[in-house]
Amino acid sequence: MATDTTTRSASPEQIRAVPVRHPGRWVAAAVIAVLVAMFVHMLVTNPVFQWSFMVDNMFSAPVLRGARTTLIMTVLAMVIGVLLGVVLAVMRLSPNPVVSGAAWVYVWFFRAIPRIVLLFFVANLGALYATYQLGFPFDRQLMDLFGFSGDLRFLDLDGNQIFTGFTAGLIGLALSEGAYMAEIVRAGIQSVDPGQTEAASALGMSRSTAMRRIVLPQAMRVIIPPTGNETIAMLKDTSLLIAVPVTIELNFQLRAIGSRTFQIIPMAVASILWYAALASLLMIGQHFLEKRFSRGFGARETRAQRAAREAREVGSTH
Amino acid sequence: MSTAADMPAEQLMVRAEGVHKRFGHVEVLKGIDLAVAPREVMCVIGPSGSGKSTFLRCINHLEKVDAGRLWVDGRLVGYRESGGKLHELKDREVAAQRREIGMVFQRFHLFPHMTALENVIEAPQRVKGVGKQAARARGTELLERVGLGDRVHNYPNQLSGGQQQRVAIARALAMEPKLMLFDEPTSALDPELVGEVLDVMRGLAADGMTMVVVTHEMGFAREVGDTLVFMDDGVVVESGAPRQVLTDPQHERTRAFLSKVL
Ligand SMILES: Nc1ncnc2c1ncn2[C@@H]1O[C@H](COP(=O)(O)OP(=O)(O)O)[C@@H](O)[C@H]1O
Ligand SMILES: [Mg+2]
Numbered sequence: 001m002a003t004d005t006t007t008r009s010a011s012p013e014q015i016r017a018v019p020v021r022h023p024g025r026w027v028a029a030a031v032i033a034v035l036v037a038m039f040v041h042m043l044v045t046n047p048v049f050q051w052s053f054m055v056d057n058m059f060s061a062p063v064l065r066g067a068r069t070t071l072i073m074t075v076l077a078m079v080i081g082v083l084l085g086v087v088l089a090v091m092r093l094s095p096n097p098v099v100s101g102a103a104w105v106y107v108w109f110f111r112a113i114p115r116i117v118l119l120f121f122v123a124n125l126g127a128l129y130a131t132y133q134l135g136f137p138f139d140r141q142l143m144d145l146f147g148f149s150g151d152l153r154f155l156d157l158d159g160n161q162i163f164t165g166f167t168a169g170l171i172g173l174a175l176s177e178g179a180y181m182a183e184i185v186r187a188g189i190q191s192v193d194p195g196q197t198e199a200a201s202a203l204g205m206s207r208s209t210a211m212r213r214i215v216l217p218q219a220m221r222v223i224i225p226p227t228g229n230e231t232i233a234m235l236k237d238t239s240l241l242i243a244v245p246v247t248i249e250l251n252f253q254l255r256a257i258g259s260r261t262f263q264i265i266p267m268a269v270a271s272i273l274w275y276a277a278l279a280s281l282l283m284i285g286q287h288f289l290e291k292r293f294s295r296g297f298g299a300r301e302t303r304a305q306r307a308a309r310e311a312r313e314v315g316s317t318h
Numbered sequence: 319m320s321t322a323a324d325m326p327a328e329q330l331m332v333r334a335e336g337v338h339k340r341f342g343h344v345e346v347l348k349g350i351d352l353a354v355a356p357r358e359v360m361c362v363i364g365p366s367g368s369g370k371s372t373f374l375r376c377i378n379h380l381e382k383v384d385a386g387r388l389w390v391d392g393r394l395v396g397y398r399e400s401g402g403k404l405h406e407l408k409d410r411e412v413a414a415q416r417r418e419i420g421m422v423f424q425r426f427h428l429f430p431h432m433t434a435l436e437n438v439i440e441a442p443q444r445v446k447g448v449g450k451q452a453a454r455a456r457g458t459e460l461l462e463r464v465g466l467g468d469r470v471h472n473y474p475n476q477l478s479g480g481q482q483q484r485v486a487i488a489r490a491l492a493m494e495p496k497l498m499l500f501d502e503p504t505s506a507l508d509p510e511l512v513g514e515v516l517d518v519m520r521g522l523a524a525d526g527m528t529m530v531v532v533t534h535e536m537g538f539a540r541e542v543g544d545t546l547v548f549m550d551d552g553v554v555v556e557s558g559a560p561r562q563v564l565t566d567p568q569h570e571r572t573r574a575f576l577s578k579v580l
Contacts, residue, residue: 202490297430
């Protein structure tokens with residue numbers, strides 16, 4: 001017994017074991033290396049790629065303008081889509097069955113319609129009414145009923161002007177996005193512990209303040225990752241704007257150069273590179289948003305805390 | 319401070335008369351009559367499922383009472399009585415009533431995305447419209463009072479359970495309530511953290527706060543409580559001075575319960 005204790009308390013010898021070999025990993029790495037080499041070799045030697053032609057044309061003025069349109073359209077459609085989604089999600093969770101039902105119907109409808117079909121329809125709404133007016137509902141009928149004549153309308157819009165090009169595309173994409181975002185936001189809101197709303201109510205907060213200040217910021221953690229996917233899907237779906245048609249958009253511009261010059265492959269590769277680059281840009285943005293809304297959910301020390309701790313430590317050394 | 323028995327009804331802080339509450343077919347509160355005087359500390363004990371939490375939640379209208387009446391500081395909770403009829407209060411009016419009643423939950427329910435200080439100043443700023451500087455000054459003061467002056471910038475998940483519960487108490491106090499409700503404030507805590515929370519509550523009682531405390535801490539009830547209420551199966555079985563209820567219970571159910579927990 002006594003010897004046992006002494007050997008145990010002495011610091012034991014460092015273990016120097018022979019590591020397990022993983023031959024399979026080396027084989028896999030070799031196979032991948034060969035495949036990559038073949039791919040690069042093809043890229044360099046196949047003359048069809050026309051690299052210098054591609055580089056010259058993928059940054060031409062119309063392409064840059066197209067990239068800008070694509071990016072702006074993506075961001076605007078997402079911003080409107082997210083706002084719409086929040087409103088629809090809150091409606092969907094309303095205790096009022098009419099309000100919640102309306103949100104359900106909206107989501108059902110816009111999820112059922114292919115975006116390209118929706119875009120085509122919105123683009124041709126100018127044919128439904130020549131002018132779109134904003135005013136009091138059933139104003140003419142009501143005025144008639146009470147023995148007056150005239151109407152109660154205060155805004156006139158020309159249907160053939162608003163439902164064209166960029167605006168039509170934006171309306172179509174944002175309406176469609178709102179339906180997807182509604183489901184994402186709803187899942188996010190429902191992921192927040194009901195105790196949070198309860199604590200907020202107990203403090204005397206109104207339902208809307210509690211939603212805005214307490215529930216939604218926490219729901220964001222659940223909402224952001226799928227919204228990132230939605231944003232990237234939206235970036236790619238801007239190529240559907242051809243159905244409107246919107247022609248000052250990235251994919252259309254690159255393909256136009258390809259068809260005009262018969263250099264289809266180089267311009268197709270240029271499209272791939274452009275979309276990959278823009279998507280990467282959006283993913284970086286997503287990363288920062290995720291970090292922002294994970295405050296309080298990791299054990300990470302925040303800047304204010306570090307400053308406070310350092311101040312304390314400096315204070316205590318003096 | 320002592321008991322509510324000899325006090326005119328309109329001066330009571332809490333008055334419950336025949337409060338009933340059902341969830342679906344299940345009647346959870348079967349006619350609760352209770353009175354809490356200003357500055358009184360009432361402790362409520364009873365087996366799990368006896369309706370203690372439900373009763374507390376009725377006091378600040380987180381649950382609607384089905385029958386009976388509940389007044390806080392002389393005002394009917396959640397309703398207005400006029401022309402012999404009860405009218406439901408608007409959300410805004412209910413919120414205004416809740417402002418005066420602080421609540422501390424078993425599971426803290428701190429806002430995890432806000433620091434301790436942000437948790438405390440959120441409601442004063444957003445609900446009462448207190449300015450940022452004033453709110454921060456008052457919030458820091460309250461956190462110091464619960465012994466967390468050095469933790470103001472920590473997020474809840476960086477605090478121990480006891481510290482979180484003390485932030486939750488400071489958060490409730492920041493609204494300057496005239497009544498504090500505690501629903502098993504130490505039940506979710508590791509045993510060694512219970513004391514620090516009870517100390518804060520003891521301090522509050524000493525400062526004259528009116529408190530209704532659902533708890534299993536018999537020591538606290540005996541020492542700090544002015545009244546001890548034993549609830550079982552949706553009714554108040556017995557109430558009185560803590561020492562008397564604990565040492566000489568009048569009802570068989572109280573005796574049975576106490577023999578299990580003491
Ligand atoms: N929101 C609710 N819906 C349905 N039943 C509930 C609800 N809240 C509480 N209850 C039931 O009411 C009874 C009393 O619960 P509670 O007041 O939490 O008891 P206690 O706090 O004394 O343990 C329990 O049987 C519980 O299941
Ligand atoms: Mg309970």
